[in-house]
Amino acid sequence: MKKEIKVSVAVRDQIADKYGVSRQAVWAALTYITRGARPDSMRRDALALGGRYIEENFMPTCTCQHTETGIIQTFAAGVVLTITQGDAVITKNDEVVARYDQIDVAGWGALCAQAQRLAETGMLDMAS
Numbered sequence: 026m027k028k029e030i031k032v033s034v035a036v037r038d039q040i041a042d043k044y045g046v047s048r049q050a051v052w053a054a055l056t057y058i059t060r061g062a063r064p065d066s067m068r069r070d071a072l073a074l075g076g077r078y079i080e081e082n083f084m085p086t087c088t089c090q091h092t093e094t095g096i097i098q099t100f101a102a103g104v105v106l107t108i109t110q111g112d113a114v115i116t117k118n119d120e121v122v123a124r125y126d127q128i129d130v131a132g133w134g135a136l137c138a139q140a141q142r143l144a145e146t147g148m149l150d151m152a153s
Contacts, residue, residue: 028138030055030068032076039074040067040136078135085137098137098142106136115140115149122149 032040032055040131042050054064055071072078076077087100095109103118113125113136124142128136 028057028078028080030078032071032074035074036074040070043070052087080134080138083140087137087140098140100140102144102147103112104140104144106140108133108136115143117143129133 037048037051037055041048044050046063050059051067052060054067055076057064057068068082084102085096085098087106089105090097092098095107100111103116105116107114107116108128111127113128113133113134114121115123122128123139125132125136139149
């Protein structure tokens with residue numbers, strides 16, 4: 026699965042200046058090659074500055090149930106993503122882990138990826 030945060034060159038330069046790193050270091054953070062507190066902060070800044078999260082070739086491992094009011098996706102380890110009228114909730118073992126308002130189709134894919142990571146690792150990656 027390939028994921029990336031797309032930003033303009035100007036935003037990339039702005040992030041590089043803020044963190045005192047090269048443009049290559051920013052690129053590595055925005056393409057999820059590097060991990061840690063600093064790359065996570067760079068990704069959050071990129072999104073706050075208008076960056077667009079893109080994910081390719083992701084196929085969640087879950088069951089999917091369509092209801093009258095929305096979609097329920099059940100992952101391993103008790104993780105469930107429920108989307109009802111555009112709002113989403115991720116639960117683990119019936120406890121709410123995260124809530125999201127007004128999810129569009131692109132956002133739904135990102136939430137599926139988060140739920141999948143939670144099921145696989147036990148951690149919710151809020152930076153993606």
